[in-house]
Amino acid sequence: MIIIALYALGLLLSLLVITYFRISRGISYRGGVPRVGPPGVLGYIKTALQYTFDAELVITKGRADFSGKAFVIPTLSGPVFFLPPKYLEIVRSSNDDVFNEPMAVSEDLQLPYTMDVHQMENPYQASVLRTDVNRAIPSFIAEILEESNLVMAETLDSSGESKSITLPVFNTMTHLIARISNRVIFGTKTCRDPAFLRAIVRFSETVTLIAPFVRWTPWIFRRLVYIALSSILGGKQKPLRFIVPLLKKRRADDKLGQEHDKPRIADFLLRAASPQEPLEGIAMRLMNINFGSIHTSSIFITQVLFELALLPRGDLNSIREEVMDALESEGGWTKTALLKFKKIDSALREVGRYYGLMHFALPRISVLGHDLLDGTSVPPGHRVAIDMKAVHFNPQVYPDPDRCDLFRFAKMREDEEGASSKYGFATPDSNYLPFGAGRHACAGRFFAAMELKIMLAHILLNYDISFPPGVTARPANITFNGAIIPDSKAQMVFTRRQ
Numbered sequence: 059m060i061i062i063a064l065y066a067l068g069l070l071l072s073l074l075v076i077t078y079f080r081i082s083r084g085i086s087y088r089g090g091v092p093r094v095g096p097p098g099v100l101g102y103i104k105t106a107l108q109y110t111f112d113a114e115l116v117i118t119k120g121r122a123d124f125s126g127k128a129f130v131i132p133t134l135s136g137p138v139f140f141l142p143p144k145y146l147e148i149v150r151s152s153n154d155d156v157f158n159e160p161m162a163v164s165e166d167l168q169l170p171y172t173m174d175v176h177q178m179e180n181p182y183q184a185s186v187l188r189t190d191v192n193r194a195i196p197s198f199i200a201e202i203l204e205e206s207n208l209v210m211a212e213t214l215d216s217s218g219e220s221k222s223i224t225l226p227v228f229n230t231m232t233h234l235i236a237r238i239s240n241r242v243i244f245g246t247k248t249c250r251d252p253a254f255l256r257a258i259v260r261f262s263e264t265v266t267l268i269a270p271f272v273r274w275t276p277w278i279f280r281r282l283v284y285i286a287l288s289s290i291l292g293g294k295q296k297p298l299r300f301i302v303p304l305l306k307k308r309r310a311d312d313k314l315g316q317e318h319d320k321p322r323i324a325d326f327l328l329r330a331a332s333p334q335e336p337l338e339g340i341a342m343r344l345m346n347i348n349f350g351s352i353h354t355s356s357i358f359i360t361q362v363l364f365e366l367a368l369l370p371r372g373d374l375n376s377i378r379e380e381v382m383d384a385l386e387s388e389g390g391w392t393k394t395a396l397l398k399f400k401k402i403d404s405a406l407r408e409v410g411r412y413y414g415l416m417h418f419a420l421p422r423i424s425v426l427g428h429d430l431l432d433g434t435s436v437p438p439g440h441r442v443a444i445d446m447k448a449v450h451f452n453p454q455v456y457p458d459p460d461r462c463d464l465f466r467f468a469k470m471r472e473d474e475e476g477a478s479s480k481y482g483f484a485t486p487d488s489n490y491l492p493f494g495a496g497r498h499a500c501a502g503r504f505f506a507a508m509e510l511k512i513m514l515a516h517i518l519l520n521y522d523i524s525f526p527p528g529v530t531a532r533p534a535n536i537t538f539n540g541a542i543i544p545d546s547k548a549q550m551v552f553t554r555r556q
């Protein structure tokens with residue numbers, strides 16, 4: 059009993075000390091960049107709490123108070139130097155010695171606890187995605203399509219008399235993405251194993267929930283907090299128990315010269331790894347790829363479905379016609395046919411512009427500090443990020459920016475000659491940042507685009523989609539700690555088409 063009381067007291071004292079230092083760092087940084095919210099410690103805490111649950115409110119206030127200038131957002135993890143679009147180019151083009159990305163990701167996801175440290179020290183999983191996986195995309199199309207057909211028939215087809223089924227969209231899409239992605243990450247058997255799917259989905263869904271709490275905790279208690287939260291919410295241990303034996307078998311097969319039916323992403327990673335790397339480390343990289351895929355793509359497809367459900371029937375049919383024309387002219391589901399799904403591509407790009415994953419882009423640690431050339435500066439070691447909405451809602455670039463127009467980019471492609479890939483979903487540019495930009499721009503974006511386009515085309519060709527009776531507007535998003543997440547309770551009706 060005494061030991062527990064002493065432990066609790068120790069925890070409380072450390073929390074107070076660390077919170078004090080964090081706050082004093084938050085209110086006493088140098089460089090003169092103004093901070094949003096009331097002054098002083100209480101002002102910092104109040105605004106940081108507000109940001110945690112309503113980032114938009116705090117950012118909008120910052121934009122209004124310090125128009126066109128950098129401002130500091132207080133967060134529970136320390137101050138964030140929020141930079142207007144004019145600083146995008148310098149952050150985008152700088153290397154990690156100046157504005158460091160792995161450090162920011164590692165902090166955000168608390169990698170030493172939620173995964174491991176090695177994958178950020180030598181992130182070859184990103185290079186494998188950029189090379190082997192991108193090259194293999196055309197060969198993945200048939201498998202992605204087959205798995206979509208199977209899992210959608212199992213999930214979206216009603217088993218009763220009625221042709222309709224009502225489902226929570228976000229959770230359903232998360233499950234579909236996990237299964238379809240893992241068809242090409244590990245293969246048919248693993249992707250259809252319900253226990254594996256449960257473990258990998260729980261892991262991917264909860265990393266971003268667990269990480270902030272670990273990050274807000276004094277470092278000496280972080281492991282404890284991770285163990286406690288992951289035992290409730292689901293951490294890395296369960297998926298590891300599936301993946302490590304799988305890798306062991308694949309490596310043994312490779313040594314015996316036994317060919318697999320088809321190389322999967324797991325094989326690409328095994329071949330890129332040094333022979334000394336423990337299988338657990340490779341497994342963790344594959345879990346990171348799973349996280350990268352499941353967490354993001356499920357949000358995008360859900361946002362598109364929410365918007366599609368409100369489109370007039372004529373517009374929906376025009377998307378279906380474009381898909382059917384492309385399949386017919388290309389003789390089936392090929393890479394070139396997918397390139398012709400311009401309306402689906404445009405819908406994906408528009409939800410990226412309008413909603414995105416976060417309120418900010420390009421989170422980086424300013425290693426050396428940065429002179430903002432207006433009499434203020436970012437001190438060394440502090441976090442910067444670009445104001446994403448200031449970029450995505452610029453009326454000079456995007457007329458009528460407050461309207462989510464799924465056909466916006468398809469029209470821009472038509473209006474501008476030679477702009478075909480320029481406005482494609484997976485093309486980042488200085489006016490489009492959901493995939494980040496520069497040397498660290500999302501390594502899986504071509505994979506995501508291929509998978510999402512196949513899934514959406516398949517849903518549209520085979521199902522009518524609508525909100526349940528009485529729902530006339532799309533469900534509001536939930537925001538937490540700067541992230542934008544679709545409402546997981548929102549439901550949609552899927553009705554098999556003739």
Ligand code: HEM
Nearest residue numbers: 184350351354355358492493494495498499500501502506
């Ligand atoms: C709609 C889907 C996706 C979105 C919106 C998205 C978004 C992002 C963003 C914002 C970044 C950080 C870029 C930066 O800070 O400059 C990133 C990096 C990354 N993403 Fe994605 N992502 C998606 C899908 C995927 C998929 C499917 C995979 C894996 C198959 C993946 C793997 C990665 C990896 C490995 C990185 C790190 C790249 C590096 O640090 O060099 N992503 N992604």
